[in-house]
Amino acid sequence: MAAVLMRSGQPHCGPSNHRCAQDEAILNITLSRHRRGHIVDTRSHSTAKEHKHRGGGVEVEAHYPQWRRHHCGLESLESIQDSHAKLMDACSDATSSMGTWLGRLSGSNWLNHVALLLQAAQSVVNCMDTEGGCVLVHGIAGWDTTLQVTALTQVLLDPHCRTIAGFLHLVEREWVLPGHPFSLRCGHTSVTSRSERAPVFVLFLDSVFQVMRQYPCSFEFTDRLLMKFFEHAYSSEYGTFLGNSERERKALHITEKTQSVWGYFHQKTVIDECTNPAYYQNTSVLSPSSAPPSVVLWRELYLRLFRGAERDEDVALQAAISIKRRLDTAKETVAERKRELEELQKLASEKGIAA
Numbered sequence: 001m002a003a004v005l006m007r008s009g010q011p012h013c014g015p016s017n018h019r020c021a022q023d024e025a026i027l028n029i030t031l032s033r034h035r036r037g038h039i040v041d042t043r044s045h046s047t048a049k050e051h052k053h054r055g056g057g058v059e060v061e062a063h064y065p066q067w068r069r070h071h072c073g074l075e076s077l078e079s080i081q082d083s084h085a086k087l088m089d090a091c092s093d094a095t096s097s098m099g100t101w102l103g104r105l106s107g108s109n110w111l112n113h114v115a116l117l118l119q120a121a122q123s124v125v126n127c128m129d130t131e132g133g134c135v136l137v138h139g140i141a142g143w144d145t146t147l148q149v150t151a152l153t154q155v156l157l158d159p160h161c162r163t164i165a166g167f168l169h170l171v172e173r174e175w176v177l178p179g180h181p182f183s184l185r186c187g188h189t190s191v192t193s194r195s196e197r198a199p200v201f202v203l204f205l206d207s208v209f210q211v212m213r214q215y216p217c218s219f220e221f222t223d224r225l226l227m228k229f230f231e232h233a234y235s236s237e238y239g240t241f242l243g244n245s246e247r248e249r250k251a252l253h254i255t256e257k258t259q260s261v262w263g264y265f266h267q268k269t270v271i272d273e274c275t276n277p278a279y280y281q282n283t284s285v286l287s288p289s290s291a292p293p294s295v296v297l298w299r300e301l302y303l304r305l306f307r308g309a310e311r312d313e314d315v316a317l318q319a320a321i322s323i324k325r326r327l328d329t330a331k332e333t334v335a336e337r338k339r340e341l342e343e344l345q346k347l348a349s350e351k352g353i354a355a
Contacts, residue, residue: 004030004134005124007150007178009142010041010048013057024063030134037067038127042120042139042149044073051140067136070127072120074145075113077198083110084199091302111295117207118290121152129157129285143180148204150174155208156286163220164274168265171229175201181244186234188242201233209298211288217324218282225265225274227301232261278324 011023031037039059041048048058048071058069075083086108093101105111127133137153139145151174160166176182183189184196205226212219212226233241239258243249264270288294297303 003128003132005128005150005153006030006134006136007142007146008136008138009146010051010056010138010140011059012055013052013060014055015053017057017060019060019063027064027067027136031066035066035133036131037134037136038124038131039064039067039069040120040124040127040135040137040149041069041071042074042137042145043071045071047076056140070123072116072123072149074116074120074139074148077144077200078195079109080113080200080203081194081198083108083113084202086110087302105297111292111297113203114206114210115290115292115295117148117152117203118210118288118295120149121156121207122287122290124149124153125156125285125287128153143178144185144198144200147174147178147180148200148207151204152207152211155211156288159218159281159283162218162282164225164265164271167221167225168262172262175204176240177246179245179247182233182241183244186241188236202230205230206298206301209301210295211286213296214288214294215282215286216276217278217280218286219276220279221274222276223298223300228265228270228274230301232264237261238264280324280327 006027011020012018027037041058043051048056051057059067061067061069086104087110090101090104090108093104096104124135124137127135137146137149151170154161154170154174155167158166161170180201181196182201184192185198185200187197209223209226212223232238236242238261239249239254240261242254242258243252249255
């Protein structure tokens with residue numbers, strides 16, 4: 001039986017450890033008799049314990065004997081929002097000294113959030129690819145940190161998700177259709193409270209950027225595609241990211257009143273702009289580093305508002321492009337020599353000359 005990746009909201013066990021036979025049956029049907037599964041909780045153990053006193057909680061181990069639980073310890077939405085605000089303040093500061101600016105960047109703690117998400121996705125990948133286990137991912141409601149982890153996990157596991165068409169489908173399947181509350185998190189309306197805003201989708205995009213930076217030839221697209229997703233998630237130019245769920249978009253007749261962002265992304269000019277010329281399909285599972293030297297500021301996104309700033313092409317990407325061009329040339333040369341050899345062998349055979 002193949003490994004299965006699932007997502008959900010937290011179980012409502014509460015202080016009394018209530019159980020749900022239907023939930024147990026759904027999970028256990030994915031396992032064979034002697035197989036173990038993994039429940040990856042995006043919260044810390046202490047946070048999950050607090051939620052248990054409020055009616056939520058975690059799966060009771062006695063009711064899920066074949067499942068092993070892991071806690072990732074991703075930070076709260078409030079913490080992510082606070083870090084992002086500090087990051088943007090630092091990135092808009094062009095007057096401070098280098099030491100002060102770097103201190104503000106470090107103090108925002110944003111890169112730590114990125115590293116934690118990379119680690120969480122890598123732990124799921126290890127459970128599925130190394131151990132061949134089935135994995136259930138959940139946090140609280142299942143439409144914020146849960147989506148971050150499951151979506152990033154698929155980018156690491158599935159080469160198709162690293163193509164343009166595959167990534168578009170991934171965002172639609174893992175973010176839009178499951179009901180990530182884009183309007184609340186992106187603050188599309190003036191009545192959205194600060195406590196409901198959080199750059200959850202931006203953190204996911206930033207994590208994908210970190211993987212792309214470490215594997216510059218493994219993605220069919222460049223970070224320009226990620227930046228376009230960032231722009232349209234916040235600009236509300238298209239109706240795809242309006243509303244907080246598919247049900248809400250249908251009730252508001254969003255599809256009849258607006259255009260879809262998918263039509264925009266499928267335009268040839270957009271595809272050409274976002275295509276990575278160094279792309280070479282890599283079917284391997286990716287294992288990005290989350291060590292401090294490996295997680296860097298996404299300059300093209302966060303520093304692009306500086307007047308006169310120009311986009312810096314990544315040195316690794318340029319080197320990869322050069323290598324790919326040389327590889328393509330070498331392949332063409334080999335193919336040409338192979339055809340020449342076959343013709344000579346045929347001619348030698350006709351003339352009775354031993355090869």
